[in-house]
Amino acid sequence: MPTFTLIHFQFLCWAALWTVGLSAIAFVGGGLVGFGVALARISSTRWVRILATAYIQVVQGTPLLILLFLFYFGIAIVGFKEVPAIFAAGLGLTIYSSGFLAEIWRGCIESVPKTQWEAAECLSLSRWQRLTRVILPQAMRIATAPTVGFLVQIVKNTSLASVVGFVELSQAGKLVNNSIFEPFTIFMVVAAIYFVLCYPLSTWSRSLERKLNVGRR
């Protein structure tokens, strides 16, 4: 009867790299899309705001698991056979994080006092200049801590990518378990690796929050 060995541990660590990679894709992709949606959400044009709100509602109201299934099978249906799992997983997680990041960032932008918009407007700055030169630099300070906090959610949620056959940390744990059947040991190790990935992030988020809450600067 084979037992849990260094080889298995190495395999799990290798899979953890894919978890990190997938998290990075989800964060960068979700950040780019989410930033656009956050701006659309505060647009001066009504229908743009409505579209952005609808997008956020739909994404936030759909389980990530279902999003992943939809992309995995959906892409195949529109003609691309043999979708690489990383592509479907990356896309699903991107959409998922964009829906949440957009709403987090919208809140941060709106928490900059209205009088700052007004002061910039009275100095004859265009709406875009007001946003980029006055509001966003202040909103970014507010946004740092909750954004890093959300990063923890992304890392943990990449585990769902296993359902479309993507071998990241959770899926690797399942594979090892299928061969040696020591579920408790294996999933304890898997949980420990997740913790090692997430703990520094949440500590960082907390320290950022403390630092940035002192004064407005």
Place this chain on the structure above:
Amino acid sequence: MSAVVSLTNVEKSFGAVKVLNGVSFEVARGEVAAVIGQSGSGKSTALRCINALETIEGGQIMVCGHAVHDPKLDKKTLRRDVGIVFQSYNLFPHLTAEQNIMLAPTCVKGIGKAAARDLAREVLARVGLEAKADHFPEQLSGGQQQRVAIARSLAMQPKLMLFDEVTSALDPQLTGEVLKVMEDLARGGMTMILVTHEMAFARKVASKVIYMHQGTVWETGPGAMLDDPKTPELRAFVGSGL
């Protein structure tokens, strides 16, 4: 004497509350007009209408040749001519005093960084704060922040300056330093409209006092009008204030 600002029968409501009920007054070039009145008399709203921060429902407002009541008004060009200073300073907290001042000249007028920095030093000197150029707003006292805010407006070389209760958040000593800057500006020939509760300052510096009551201009006159009010409302207001 040409009017820099003229309001004619201006009307404005917030919901069911009529805040401005046919306000008319004129301010000529180089004049310093002090708008006084109780809280809720519509004086701050009138000031904000001049700068198109509020849209009006009736009447006409002409400011430096711009038809402010016109829905097709280009607000950006209006605001190159009109500076405004707020009660709560509204400096940009992520920028130093100097950067606060440089922002609009570089963004709006396309002035180069070096020239904008010279300009910032010059206007900071006018408000007596050249030593604070590299300080962030939170490192400055309320009075200093307000003087930086005045300098920030001056850097755009406006033809008209609006002051919205700029000393209301300050203690008497800090109020004094801000009022001194405003007095210097007035002496330099700047056209100014100030909403204020500083009666002594209004009497001393203003060439015209506009007393607003219940959303209309109740009484207008020179600073000395405060010593000899014609209407019982102004008499009561001045009596309670001094």
